[in-house]
Amino acid sequence: MKAVKQTDYSGISGLQVTDQLEPTLTPMTALVQTKYTPVLPYDILTEEGQLKNIRPVRLPITVGYGFTGIVTAVGALRSASLVGQPVLGVSPSGAAQEFIANNIPPTLFKLPVNVGLDVAATVIxxxxxxxxxxxxxxxxxxxxxxxxxxxxxxxxxxxxxxxxxxxxxxxxxxxxxxxxxxxxxxxxxxxxxxxxxxxxxxxxxxxxxxxxxxxxxxxxxxxxxxxxxxxxxxxxxxxxxxxxxxxxxxSNASIGLHGYTKLLKLLSIGSLQAHIDSIVPFQNIAVAQNRVKSDHVQGRLLLAY
Ligand SMILES: NC(=O)c1ccc[n+]([C@@H]2O[C@H](COP(=O)([O-])OP(=O)(O)OC[C@H]3O[C@@H](n4cnc5c(N)ncnc54)[C@H](OP(=O)(O)O)[C@@H]3O)[C@@H](O)[C@H]2O)c1
CATH class of the missing domain: 3.40.50.720 (NAD(P)-binding Rossmann-like Domain)
Known part of the structure; x- marks a missing residue:
């Protein structure tokens, strides 16, 4: 599978789209086929080395944090009902890759039926x-x-x-x-x-x-x-x-599980609207990040997988 790697602190131009093995399925894994990840200033600042004090990382890393996708397989200790489900999640070890192994159940949320994978990707x-x-x-x-x-x-x-x-x-x-x-x-x-x-x-x-x-x-x-x-x-x-x-x-406090449940509910009943500026193939991540940095984007720009 393909993944987007940061190997140095040279900024957006240093990003590399590389081949790596798909994650392995452990008993705790829900394997997700990634559909969308949001382009966040957090990634751009990390790539430029501006977050070294508050987010120390050991390079190389896979960039990205939030994702949406479809669960394709689960380990023995995860609910079989997840398979085929559209989900929203966070992946502290990186999200800009074609498959993500989620091993921490509370960081994966099933989407309400009427909340699309693109819409949900604007939440994280x-x-x-x-x-x-x-x-x-x-x-x-x-x-x-x-x-x-x-x-x-x-x-x-x-x-x-x-x-x-x-x-x-x-x-x-x-x-x-x-x-x-x-x-x-x-x-x-x-x-x-x-x-x-x-x-x-x-x-x-x-x-x-x-x-x-x-x-x-x-x-x-x-x-x-x-x-x-x-x-x-x-x-x-x-x-x-x-x-x-x-x-x-x-503050960079967390909203907790209750907060994510609340946001997905507000999106599902139409009380909140997602604003997606545009959707770009993940291989063009540098173009997407440069747009976020320099253009006056409206709402969130997404990468598609
Ligand atoms: N603490 C936390 O937990 C947390 C969580 C998420 C995000 N953040 C931070 O929140 C910030 C916003 O994130 P985001 O994803 O919303 O970023 P974003 O989508 O890139 O939006 C940034 C906004 O800043 C405006 N802007 C840029 N330069 C400006 C300037 N010199 N003066 C006034 N406005 C300016 C832009 O408006 P125009 O396009 O109209 O110029 C744009 O609306 C980032 O610093 C991010 O790191 C923090």
Missing amino acids: GGADAALMAVDELNVTSGDVVLVTGASGGVGSYLIQLLKLCDAHVIAVTSPGNIEFCKRLGADEIVDYTKLLARQLSAISQPTKIVDTVGSNILLSDLSAHLGGYNMLSLSTQKFPAGKSNQSFRF
Whole structure:
């Protein structure tokens, strides 16, 4: 089978699509034929060596983390009813490969009948992070929440989840994604490519901020031109304290099994929509990652297997 390997820290151009043996079936294995994996900034940052402190790895590694696929075989200790099932899962040892051995039952979720494999592939590193942020900030009806990176794989779910909480949402985005953010439910827009001072003084004062960009320049502007707020960043661990009534913290907490079950239910009943920018054959992973890095993608870009 084919797998996508990172062998050095030279970035996207260093990725290699290589041949390797299919995983072996142990008694605990559910063998999954991969269908989609999400293209995540997490992979790109790992390839560039930017996560060495928080995610030390021993190269070479198979890239990727979340996946969807069909279970093709199970070991003696896994439920035979899994065979043929569409599933969503995480694979800490890499997901960008044609077959994945899942040996940890709680990291594999059967999909509800009406949630497609492509839709579900946007959940890992996207909807899950968005739900985590909403929960960590304890967002409730009437909160005014500003979101940076509002059109991205996390942001596109954040806007929707915040609207489900009946919050007032301010989306920070670029010109080409303004209409997209409005369609997702954003009540007000800030265009980060234009001067922020006047825009920030004209919007509703946010009480909570979710940062999914991690830009010091942007965070400094928000701090300088807004009043008190609680900020949760998913993208940078440190930001110097702003005004005394402004708080900052980072989180990469997990939403647990309950959270994934909740997200799949919301997708199945149509309360949440997945936004898939485009789907690219996995062999073209470098093209896909370069698009995520440089283009203004809307929602999540997927690799197909
Ligand atoms: N802590 C956690 O547990 C956790 C989990 C998942 C993800 N994350 C992090 O969350 C972040 C977002 O992930 P994602 O998958 O949503 O990424 P993404 O899909 O690539 O979206 C990134 C967004 O950032 C915006 N952006 C890029 N440069 C910007 C700038 N200079 N100023 C303002 N906005 C800018 C882009 O908007 P435009 O296209 O409009 O420019 C885009 O909407 C990443 O840092 C990722 O590592 C953290």
